[in-house]
Amino acid sequence: DIQMTQSPSSLSASVGDRVTITCQASQDISNYLNWYQQKPGKAPKLLIYDASNLETGVPSRFSGSGSGTDFTFTISSLQPEDIATYYCQQYDNLPLFGGGTKVEIK
Amino acid sequence: QLQLQESGPGLVKPSETLSLTCTVSGGSISSSSYYWGWIRQPPGKGLEWIGSIYYSGSTYYNPSLKSRVTISVDTSKNQFSLKLSSVTAADTAVYYCARQRWELPEGWFDPWGQGTLVTVSS
Numbered sequence: 001d002i003q004m005t006q007s008p009s010s011l012s013a014s015v016g017d018r019v020t021i022t023c024q025a026s027q028d029i030s031n032y033l034n035w036y037q038q039k040p041g042k043a044p045k046l047l048i049y050d051a052s053n054l055e056t057g058v059p060s061r062f063s064g065s066g067s068g069t070d071f072t073f074t075i076s077s078l079q080p081e082d083i084a085t086y087y088c089q090q091y092d093n094l095p096l097f098g099g100g101t102k103v104e105i106k
Numbered sequence: 107q108l109q110l111q112e113s114g115p116g117l118v119k120p121s122e123t124l125s126l127t128c129t130v131s132g133g134s135i136s137s138s139s140y141y142w143g144w145i146r147q148p149p150g151k152g153l154e155w156i157g158s159i160y161y162s163g164s165t166y167y168n169p170s171l172k173s174r175v176t177i178s179v180d181t182s183k184n185q186f187s188l189k190l191s192s193v194t195a196a197d198t199a200v201y202y203c204a205r206q207r208w209e210l211p212e213g214w215f216d217p218w219g220q221g222t223l224v225t226v227s228s
Contacts, residue, residue, distance in 0.1 A: 001169075034214045036153075043202055043218035044153065050211055087153055091213025094166060095143070095206075097153040 002026055006088055006098030012106045019075040021101045023066075023088035031067045032092040038100075039084045047086075048073065080105060108133040110203050110219035118197075118226050124190040128203030128219060135184045136161040141206040142186045143215060144177060146199040154199075158206050159186055193226045200224075 003026040013019050023033065031051035036044040046055050048064035051071060061076045075082055083105055088098040114126035128142070135142060143158035157167040159177045167175050171190070179186040190197060200223050204215040 030211070032211065032213055036215075038153075043204075043221050044215070045218075046214050046216040049214045055216070089153075089215070091208065091210075094168065095155040095158075095213065095215075097145075097155065100152045 004098040010102040021073040023071045025069045029092035034089045112219045112222040126188045143206040148199045
């Protein structure tokens with residue numbers, strides 16, 4: 001079974017900072033990875049699909065990269081409205097979510 | 107604009123069966139391009155995929171839940187449903203339904219319903 005390791009589990013950064021979250025798969029999943037944003041009390045929202053494609057309407061400060069087993073999600077300049085938990089999700093086999101990264105403002 | 111809405115009891119007794127329905131509006135559940143999925147989130151925890159169904163009735167389940175899960179579809183009502191049997195407190199969670207694009211190289215969930223909290227308690 002594929003395992004997804006997302007890190008860190010939480011982080012605190014200042015407005016304007018560059019924020020990076022990683023997701024590591026236990027085996028090669030090509031680019032079959034998505035990233036979601038979940039704000040408190042809300043449903044998750046798709047931000048990045050196929051590892052690096054920005055969903056329509058999502059601000060360009062969000063980006064994704066990687067392939068194979070190592071993936072990165074980046075917020076180039078953290079904004080107050082980006083406070084949320086972010087999840088990766090692989091779909092090489094059955095869908096599986098990473099454990100999540102809670103992003104807070106310092 | 108496609109919208110999904112979960113409905114069903116918010117409280118289920120231990121050992122009983124949890125039943126939820128997701129109603130799709132603004133589009134057809136019979137679209138050949140999409141699956142329809144259930145995902146849950148225990149309070150304060152992460153997301154867990156439960157299973158997905160195609161409009162033809164073809165299903166895929168999370169192996170960890172497969173023995174207790176049944177997902178069905180009613181194309182005439184534009185709805186799909188979840189049944190989870192023999193529930194325990196560990197099944198307490200917010201349950202989401204979502205449209206799923208699952209045709210490689212794509213495999214995302216979007217949009218999602220607002221979610222419904224189901225508590226398992228006597």
